[in-house]
Amino acid sequence: MTGLILAADPLGLPVPVWLLLALKVFGFFLHLVFMNLWLAGLLVALFLLRSKPAVAERLFHALPFFMAFGINAGIVPLLFLQTLYPQFFYPATILQAWFWLAVIPLLLIAYYAVYLASFGKFRVGAALTATFLICMIGLMFSSAMTLTANPQAWPVIFMRSNQAGALDGVYFHFELEVLLRFLLVTGMAFGTLAAYFVIVAEWFAKSANDKNDLRKLAPLYFLGAAIYGSAGAIYASSISQTLSHFWFVIAGASMIAGVLLAATYWKNPSRATGIALIAAQLAVLLSNAIARQWVQVSELMKWYDPYKAPIRGEWGSFALFMAALLAALIIITWIGLTVLRRTRNDAA
Amino acid sequence: MEFPVWYVPFITAPMLIPLIAVPHVIVAQFAVGAGILLADLVRRAHRDHRVELLDYLHNLTRFFVLITVVFGAVTGVGIWWTIGLTSPETTSALIHIFLFGWATEWVAFLVEIVAAFAFYYLWDRLTPREHVIMGWIYAGAAWISLVLITGITSFMLTSGDWTPQRNFFVAFFNPSFLPQTLLRTGGSIVIAALGIVFHASFRSDRSDLKNVVVRAVSQWAMAGMALIALGCLWYFVTAPDHARLNMIRAPILMTMTALNFAVTLLVITALAWGVVSGARWITPPSALMLVLAGALATTTGEFIREGARKPFRVENYLIAPGVLVNQIPLIQKEGFIEHSRWLKFYLQSAATATSAPDKAARVKAGAGIFQYHCSSCHALIGYNGMKPIVYPWTPELIRDAVRNLHRTNPAMPPWLGTVAERDLLADYLVQLNDEAHKP
Numbered sequence: 081m082t083g084l085i086l087a088a089d090p091l092g093l094p095v096p097v098w099l100l101l102a103l104k105v106f107g108f109f110l111h112l113v114f115m116n117l118w119l120a121g122l123l124v125a126l127f128l129l130r131s132k133p134a135v136a137e138r139l140f141h142a143l144p145f146f147m148a149f150g151i152n153a154g155i156v157p158l159l160f161l162q163t164l165y166p167q168f169f170y171p172a173t174i175l176q177a178w179f180w181l182a183v184i185p186l187l188l189i190a191y192y193a194v195y196l197a198s199f200g201k202f203r204v205g206a207a208l209t210a211t212f213l214i215c216m217i218g219l220m221f222s223s224a225m226t227l228t229a230n231p232q233a234w235p236v237i238f239m240r241s242n243q244a245g246a247l248d249g250v251y252f253h254f255e256l257e258v259l260l261r262f263l264l265v266t267g268m269a270f271g272t273l274a275a276y277f278v279i280v281a282e283w284f285a286k287s288a289n290d291k292n293d294l295r296k297l298a299p300l301y302f303l304g305a306a307i308y309g310s311a312g313a314i315y316a317s318s319i320s321q322t323l324s325h326f327w328f329v330i331a332g333a334s335m336i337a338g339v340l341l342a343a344t345y346w347k348n349p350s351r352a353t354g355i356a357l358i359a360a361q362l363a364v365l366l367s368n369a370i371a372r373q374w375v376q377v378s379e380l381m382k383w384y385d386p387y388k389a390p391i392r393g394e395w396g397s398f399a400l401f402m403a404a405l406l407a408a409l410i411i412i413t414w415i416g417l418t419v420l421r422r423t424r425n426d427a428a
Numbered sequence: 429m430e431f432p433v434w435y436v437p438f439i440t441a442p443m444l445i446p447l448i449a450v451p452h453v454i455v456a457q458f459a460v461g462a463g464i465l466l467a468d469l470v471r472r473a474h475r476d477h478r479v480e481l482l483d484y485l486h487n488l489t490r491f492f493v494l495i496t497v498v499f500g501a502v503t504g505v506g507i508w509w510t511i512g513l514t515s516p517e518t519t520s521a522l523i524h525i526f527l528f529g530w531a532t533e534w535v536a537f538l539v540e541i542v543a544a545f546a547f548y549y550l551w552d553r554l555t556p557r558e559h560v561i562m563g564w565i566y567a568g569a570a571w572i573s574l575v576l577i578t579g580i581t582s583f584m585l586t587s588g589d590w591t592p593q594r595n596f597f598v599a600f601f602n603p604s605f606l607p608q609t610l611l612r613t614g615g616s617i618v619i620a621a622l623g624i625v626f627h628a629s630f631r632s633d634r635s636d637l638k639n640v641v642v643r644a645v646s647q648w649a650m651a652g653m654a655l656i657a658l659g660c661l662w663y664f665v666t667a668p669d670h671a672r673l674n675m676i677r678a679p680i681l682m683t684m685t686a687l688n689f690a691v692t693l694l695v696i697t698a699l700a701w702g703v704v705s706g707a708r709w710i711t712p713p714s715a716l717m718l719v720l721a722g723a724l725a726t727t728t729g730e731f732i733r734e735g736a737r738k739p740f741r742v743e744n745y746l747i748a749p750g751v752l753v754n755q756i757p758l759i760q761k762e763g764f765i766e767h768s769r770w771l772k773f774y775l776q777s778a779a780t781a782t783s784a785p786d787k788a789a790r791v792k793a794g795a796g797i798f799q800y801h802c803s804s805c806h807a808l809i810g811y812n813g814m815k816p817i818v819y820p821w822t823p824e825l826i827r828d829a830v831r832n833l834h835r836t837n838p839a840m841p842p843w844l845g846t847v848a849e850r851d852l853l854a855d856y857l858v859q860l861n862d863e864a865h866k867p
Binding site: 083084085086089090091092093094095103145148149151152154155156158159162163166167169170171173174175177180181183184187188191192195235238239242243244245246247248249392394396397398400401404405408411412415416418419422423 | 436509513521537558565
């Protein structure tokens with residue numbers, strides 16, 4: 081079996097493993113935030129279309145932005161995954177190549193469907209189509225990541241789906257873990273959306289009614305926590321050996337804190353409680369991003385230790401990246417402030 | 429061959445790349461060029477207080493955002509997806525060399541998105557100065573993206589002084605980086621000009637708006653054409669000998685080059701006419717013809733760039749079908765199967781003894797070698813179809829061709845296995861030929 085796994089890319093790693101892992105987690109965290117917003121946002125916008133049309137409208141308008149930034153941020157963890165673990169990621173995706181490739185056209189259709197819904201054209205149909213496709217894409221990602229961390233499954237799949245040793249790529253990997261990972265993200269998504277509603281209610285509400293409507297959506301957090309808790313309870317048993325207790329506690333405790341804060345905010349809304357709820361949800365996302373990375377490293381350590389790979393020391397290009405990131409943050413801050421100034425002026 | 433091979437009938441797996449890459453390159457170049465042109469047109473509109481021009485540009489920007497932020501972004505990710513599936517060795521090598529170049533490109537892309545949204549969605553709310561700055565921020569970020577990606581793609585053709593011991597910057601500033609940057613910058617401006625002319629062609633002739641837009645973008649496009657001409661000449665000078673030989677020798681590349689020159693000439697004439705006479709000649713069909721000509725020029729240009737590189741995937745480092753150049757002597761000595769993990773596993777699991785005298789077993793092993801050694805460029809029937817290629821050949825000619833693989837065509841790699849493995853592949857090809865000749 082180990083014969084199928086390449087030791088490491090012959091070029092070695094550009095910078096030390098800890099830095100690559102940190103950047104991967106950072107990217108995944110950013111991706112989680114926006115991907116959560118579009119995943120739950122589509123469903124909730126559809127659901128609120130009749131009961132709270134103003135909130136639904138606002139959500140439909142925001143969805144293209146969530147998609148744009150979510151897709152953009154999704155590049156980062158995949159880039160660092162391919163740097164750290166190409167020998168696991170490529171075979172796992174090639175084994176189910178047609179499904180993995182299908183992510184691109186499905187995403188394109190879903191994205192345009194989100195724009196259609198945002199522009200108010202065929203809204204229900206477009207949003208339903210986008211929701212269905214995004215769930216499919218979510219499952220495909222979950223499947224690819226599960227198979228990446230399970231090389232012991234490769235030989236059987238390979239021998240079942242090849243022609244003269246070349247893969248036909250029509251296999252789709254599905255097991256309970258795939259569904260659980262997807263449900264964990266879906267659970268977090270409702271929590272993130274609830275936190276987003278808090279931000280809009282407390283800082284960007286257009287009227288008192290608008291604020292009230294938005295504040296009443298805090299129970300979405302409970303729905304998210306229920307899904308997250310149910311999936312997490314089953315999933316936890318499969319990773320209890322690999323994940324440190326510390327991250328178990330942090331991931332669970334931050335969600336419990338989020339539930340309590342959501343309940344408090346729902347009954348007695350205030351900015352202070354809202355900020356605490358947002359912080360709790362960010363802790364849920366960050367602890368999950370770290371925990372997932374921890375599990376991936378631990379599971380793959382059985383086959384390959386990235387810490388033993390030679391380091392090239394690409395510090396010059398790393399400095400270029402950091403300088404570009406700093407410049408980008410300055411520019412984006414200026415744009416953000418300009419946007420705030422002009423939209424506030426307009427509202428006034 | 430460290431990774432499994434994905435079998436895609438008729439077109440081969442790597443030919444999925446251009447299916448996504450060509451539309452992406454056209455849209456991405458449009459995104460870069462249109463960023464520059466829109467920023468300039470908005471500047472002119474604000475300067476001259478032309479409200480109707482601003483309204484028109486607002487409409488154009490909506491089209492632009494929908495095309496670039498959605499289609500451009502997703503197909504850009506799509507190229508990466510496809511190269512990972514079809515050429516994992518190459519993708520891994522490029523990511524390990526250019527990791528932070530790609531990460532920097534991500535940063536530029538992030539700025540592009542933020543600026544594009546602010547530019548479009550706050551159209552009527554920004555001050556003219558802020559609006560123009562937003563446009564130029566978008567244009568600058570998009571152009572930086574182009575430069576970063578060009579550094580990576582040009583490296584594949586001309587790796588220059590880079591060796592695995594040398595760093596990112598040596599790889600990035602390779603001999604064809606500057607010419608390709610000029611070429612792509614010029615191409616972007618021209619593609620964007622053609623796209624905008626097409627968009628403007630739907631406007632009525634009553635106002636002079638169409639005239640103003642066509643004249644302005646045609647002037648930009650002429651500058652773009654100058655960059656293309658300079659970049660092309662410089663590119664040809666820096667191209668390595670094997671690439672020039674491929675361009676001259678391969679009929680398909682010759683055809684592509686001729687087509688490229690012809691459509692470029694057509695576009696340059698039309699745009700020059702646009703500078704002189706404004707929009708009088710612009711109708712939707714004529715503008716569409718020009719857009720298609722521009723798309724054809726980009727497509728053929730990309731095809732030439734990719735085709736000329738063969739058999740290298742990264743010059744002097746990685747050769748088709750995904751083998752390190754410095755490993756070739758070792759693989760030729762120890763065997764292709766020995767160095768192809770997945771093929772070896774398959775043959776062992778299928779209990780196919782490669783040295784057995786049994787013809788069926790030999791053909792089966794040969795079929796596996798074909799998949800791993802040849803199928804990245806040859807389908808059985810279809811793209812570079814192996815069956816049609818060997819159809820008129822005799823068994824002796826087949827064996828001779830396999831023996832002298834890289835001498836039959838400079839775009840082919842040398843034989844990457846032992847003599848015994850070569851015979852297995854030849855047995856398989858002879859069998860293919862026999863099947864094809866059966867009534």
